[in-house]
Amino acid sequence: MSEQTPAQTPLQTLARPNPPLALEEAQRRLMALAPVLPTEHRTTADCLGVYLAEPLTALRTQPAADVSAMDGYALRAADLPGPWRVIGESAAGRPFAGTVGPGEAARISTGALVPAGADMVLIQEDAARSGDVLTLTGTPPEPPHRHIRRAGLDFRNGDVLMQPGTKVGAAQIALALTAGHAHLPVRRPLELAVIDSGDELAGACANLAAHQLPASNSAMLAALASQPALRITRIGPVPDRLEALMAAFEAASDADVIVTSGGASVGDHDLIRPALAALGADLAFWRVAIKPGKPLLVARRGAQVILGLPGNPAAAFVTGFLFLLPLIRAALGAADPLPRRIPARLREAMPAGGSRMEFLRAVWDAGEVSLDGLQDSGALSSLARANALAVRPANEPETPAGQFVPVYLL
Structure with missing residues (x-):
């Protein structure tokens, strides 16, 4: 029989463990196991904090036509130094319908369309107006089109604006909407189950015996992992009994990712590996050469990824930061899931x-x-x-x- 790869090693056949993996190798192996979640389309305004699943291409040109970048007057540069006769106004959302001819000008506001015939915007600080007569009082713009935003300055129809894996923030939402996208392609929410295990853990925080601890790791890990497009179920605390742990894993059978804290080491009461073995899970790797967090375990059960973290809270936090968060980001489609x-x-x-x-x-x-x-x-x-x-x-x-x-x- 050929030798099995680490990702195919049944947990129950594990004898002497391999040397602990280096951090980078362990992260690489874990990222390769990230669940592939299907794509769905979500309202753009509701996509804060998620990642694009597909390239985003502009459906329109921005600006769609030449617009003014300043408040002032639209006129012809050839008519400098003036004076000019003001013949109308171009406001944002209400363009001037006529044409600016020789010796003429149109009042213009920021964001308004530059009228036909005009090729320059003279800012209001450099002009004086008396009735319909406009005169130059300052310095004309250099070059003449300095205060005009040309059509397509930001982007043009068909331009690729964002790549898959881009995290959607406030600016990305505005860009997508301006580019014509009312919905964005993103991964469906990831289902995460967080299991606390250990006989010493209690659900209450007060009136505990000396041998008891409040079960805080699951709340800590759930808070650490919390982000948009993530649904979290907390299970436990679960006692150190094989049947109880197997039941907890079965209760989380629909989760994409299960994370546990405690019970992943080699003590008599560390039963995460035996429970997973009894359920037919396969070991991807176990133990990483880091401190804190050496007894980290990663297994698979079908498409489900199980991440077994140490029970000590600082070790659980550090391994959650270095492994759980990147795994979640990778599953949700992040282009760069690892912390920097x-x-x-x-x-x-x-x-x-x-x-x-x-x-x-x-x-x-x-x-x-x-x-x-x-x-x-x-x-x-x-x-x-x-x-x-x-x-x-x-x-x-x-x-x-x-x-x-x-x-x-x-």
């Missing part, structure tokens, strides 16, 4: 690192970054203080203050 790093200057020295790439909670401000003194993967206070993750490569020596390091802004 930016350089930041260290305010104090960064200690030497260990054998794994590390993501340190930090505060970024005005291009500088300060590391939080509490980096334990179970600590939520430092996570709440942080607005950035500073990256420390594997086996990195101490980095002096003032040096630049890569950071992710949260």
